Amino acid sequence: MTKDETLVAQVKSDYRSAGLSATDRAMLEYCDKLTRSPSEVDHTDVDALRRAGFSDAAILDICQVTAYFNFVNRLADGLGVELEGYWPSS
Numbered sequence: 001m002t003k004d005e006t007l008v009a010q011v012k013s014d015y016r017s018a019g020l021s022a023t024d025r026a027m028l029e030y031c032d033k034l035t036r037s038p039s040e041v042d043h044t045d046v047d048a049l050r051r052a053g054f055s056d057a058a059i060l061d062i063c064q065v066t067a068y069f070n071f072v073n074r075l076a077d078g079l080g081v082e083l084e085g086y087w088p089s090s
Contacts, residue, residue: 026052031066 010018015028030049034041049059
């Protein structure tokens with residue numbers, strides 16, 4: 001969407017050092033925590049998103065998209081699914 005390949009590469013490598021807005025960084029911090037340590041997410045994380053300017057509806061969207069992405073990836077990994085044409089040949 002951004003058409004900025006440098007930014008895309010930075011975000012893929014380490015979003016924390018990419019040239020992102022504070023709002024985008026707050027969103028990605030939440031997504032990272034929800035992905036890596038979901039049991040540690042609490043109201044302070046949601047409050048941080050509100051302080052970053054996200055509405056409750058936007059926070060719900062962020063949470064749902066992150067959770068769904070994680071669900072689908074774990075389902076595919078658990079079944080050994082490989083995406084045709086997506087991964088480069090070795």
